[in-house]
Amino acid sequence: MNLSHKCLILFAIIMLNFTFKIAGQENISSELRFINHMLGRQNYNEALFLLENLQAETTGKKDTVNYLIGWTLYGRKELKPSAHFLSLVSENSPWFEKSRFFAAYNHAYLRETKKSQELLGFFNEDFSEQVIIMKNFQIAGIALLERKLDEFVYRAENFKGNFSITASEERKLNEYYERISQQPSRSPFVAGIMSAAVPGLGRIYAGKTAEGISSFLYVGALLATSWDLYNRLGRNSPFFMISASLSGIFYVGNIWGSAVAVNRVQREFNYEMDQRILLDMHIPLRKLFP
Amino acid sequence: MFLEKGRDLFRQGNFFEAGIAFEKAYFFTTDSRTRLEANLERVQALKQTGEYLKARNDLQRTLHLRQFPELHFQLMYELAFCEYMLGNYINAAGSLVQLRHFYPEEYFSTEILTLHALTGVMAEDFQLAQDKTLELIMLKSFEPEVTDSLITITTIIFCECSAPVLKSEKTAGRLSTFIPGAGHLYAGYPGKGFLNAGSQLVSLSLAAYMGWNNLYVSGFVVGFGMFQSFYFGGIRQATFLAEQRNLKEMAGYKEKLKEFIINVTDD
Numbered sequence: 001m002n003l004s005h006k007c008l009i010l011f012a013i014i015m016l017n018f019t020f021k022i023a024g025q026e027n028i029s030s031e032l033r034f035i036n037h038m039l040g041r042q043n044y045n046e047a048l049f050l051l052e053n054l055q056a057e058t059t060g061k062k063d064t065v066n067y068l069i070g071w072t073l074y075g076r077k078e079l080k081p082s083a084h085f086l087s088l089v090s091e092n093s094p095w096f097e098k099s100r101f102f103a104a105y106n107h108a109y110l111r112e113t114k115k116s117q118e119l120l121g122f123f124n125e126d127f128s129e130q131v132i133i134m135k136n137f138q139i140a141g142i143a144l145l146e147r148k149l150d151e152f153v154y155r156a157e158n159f160k161g162n163f164s165i166t167a168s169e170e171r172k173l174n175e176y177y178e179r180i181s182q183q184p185s186r187s188p189f190v191a192g193i194m195s196a197a198v199p200g201l202g203r204i205y206a207g208k209t210a211e212g213i214s215s216f217l218y219v220g221a222l223l224a225t226s227w228d229l230y231n232r233l234g235r236n237s238p239f240f241m242i243s244a245s246l247s248g249i250f251y252v253g254n255i256w257g258s259a260v261a262v263n264r265v266q267r268e269f270n271y272e273m274d275q276r277i278l279l280d281m282h283i284p285l286r287k288l289f290p
Numbered sequence: 291m292f293l294e295k296g297r298d299l300f301r302q303g304n305f306f307e308a309g310i311a312f313e314k315a316y317f318f319t320t321d322s323r324t325r326l327e328a329n330l331e332r333v334q335a336l337k338q339t340g341e342y343l344k345a346r347n348d349l350q351r352t353l354h355l356r357q358f359p360e361l362h363f364q365l366m367y368e369l370a371f372c373e374y375m376l377g378n379y380i381n382a383a384g385s386l387v388q389l390r391h392f393y394p395e396e397y398f399s400t401e402i403l404t405l406h407a408l409t410g411v412m413a414e415d416f417q418l419a420q421d422k423t424l425e426l427i428m429l430k431s432f433e434p435e436v437t438d439s440l441i442t443i444t445t446i447i448f449c450e451c452s453a454p455v456l457k458s459e460k461t462a463g464r465l466s467t468f469i470p471g472a473g474h475l476y477a478g479y480p481g482k483g484f485l486n487a488g489s490q491l492v493s494l495s496l497a498a499y500m501g502w503n504n505l506y507v508s509g510f511v512v513g514f515g516m517f518q519s520f521y522f523g524g525i526r527q528a529t530f531l532a533e534q535r536n537l538k539e540m541a542g543y544k545e546k547l548k549e550f551i552i553n554v555t556d557d
Contacts, residue, residue, distance in 0.1 A: 037317050038313070
């Protein structure tokens with residue numbers, strides 16, 4: 001075999017290898033297109049199955065695969081693993097900004113606000129203006145979630161209302177700030193004392209007027225019964241003893257219930273606020289990254 | 291290629307992966323016929339895994355491909371079937387009416403008439419169910435005596451007189467409002483009615499007894515407190531029991547009709 005033959009064979013091997021590589025890349029690209037289609041149809045289980053099989057085969061498309069896995073898990077409401085995969089997407093990927101914002105949002109939803117802020121901290125002045133506005137908006141939302149009102153005020157100074165994607169949600173965050181800062185802080189101890197004085201008054205103080213009236217009526221009725229039995233049958237009557245014991249249990253229970261009601265009302269308020277804040281953090285993200 | 295792979299997986303009983311392969315066949319082809327075929331086969335795979343909602347949604351995306359009548363006909367049948375399995379009986383009936391309109395000849399098949407009759411039963415349109423069952427009997431071409439007897443049975447069991455007499459929930463509530471326990475009795479639960487009436491009587495007696503002994507406040511709180519609870523609770527319970535009774539009776543009747551239709555189909 002002369003030199004020219006050897007060169008020809010070597011050239012053929014190189015070309016063959018090159019062709020296989022290109023074909024492989026095309027296969028992966030079309031597979032990714034198909035997975036995107038499955039995600040569009042909300043076939044998350046099937047998309048995840050395909051992505052798990054694809055993971056080992058891909059090296060050049062790691063970012064896209066990580067993004068797609070993260071997005072699929074997000075669709076399945078598995079926020080923790082979703083945040084993990086989305087945060088693996090590198091800066092060179094076209095999916096980077098979307099992945100990073102949604103990873104941060106997932107952490108915020110899970111109340112892992114430190115991680116969320118770390119992820120958002122990556123967006124510096126080199127990024128586009130809309131990314132910086134979104135970053136500021138998300139950090140303001142996180143501050144409100146953590147009830148760090150001073151930090152929210154500082155962030156809200158940058159709410160200009162001229163970026164259509166966040167404008168209405170900026171207004172809403174400001175409204176939530178007003179509501180949170182105006183929410184009176186009530187003491188469970190005071191509620192207990194009030195219910196000891198007048199049954200049900202502590203619940204009214206806690207903000208549960210209907211519960212307060214109802215408590216007043218049933219504790220009042222029990223106390224009146226005991227008084228009646230005491231007057232008619234005397235203190236040694238078993239009926240009086242039963243009635244008085246019941247009245248005592250309900251009276252003390254009502255005091256305890258009033259103290260608990262203060263915390264319950266606070267929890268309900270916080271839950272409602274958190275859900276609203278999270279929703280309003282989410283809407284602009286979906287608008288910016290449809 | 292994907293279509294063949296899907297069929298292989300389907301034959302092996304791997305319906306999940308078969309469904310994906312059929313979806314790939316659907317996605318990567320530009321040929322409308324192949325798309326329709328792939329979609330129909332995907333629906334078969336989804337049906338095997340019990341995903342009727344997904345199957346219904348997938349069917350709807352090729353509903354416009356009417357240039358392949360035999361496939362389109364099958365698609366409409368599958369759509370009606372999925373709607374039926376999802377409990378959307380009105381939608382299933384609507385799809386079957388459309389199917390009859392587009393394919394009047396093919397409509398007269400055992401599967402479709404059975405499905406239409408069952409849909410009628412579940413939608414509580416018993417006249418429709420009867421008509422479809424009669425059409426089914428005629429289609430099956432039994433012996434004349436068998437046909438006659440089946441027609442007679444159909445006319446009897448689908449007749450209004452065979453349907454359960456439903457109790458009015460409002461009447462049950464009203465009866466218990468004026469005569470304690472009567473609503474329960476009307477709903478077919480005499481034991482519960484007597485128990486409720488007895489409880490009301492005992493609580494009133496207690497109030498009267500306590501009042502008689504000058505325990506006015508205690509009598510009012512204990513006696514009337516218990517009485518109002520039994521009284522209003524009794525009204526609510528009578529309404530609930532009437533509703534439960536109706537559901538139970540109707541479910542039993544529907545089951546009987548469905549069994550009859552399936553027996554006719556299987557014979």
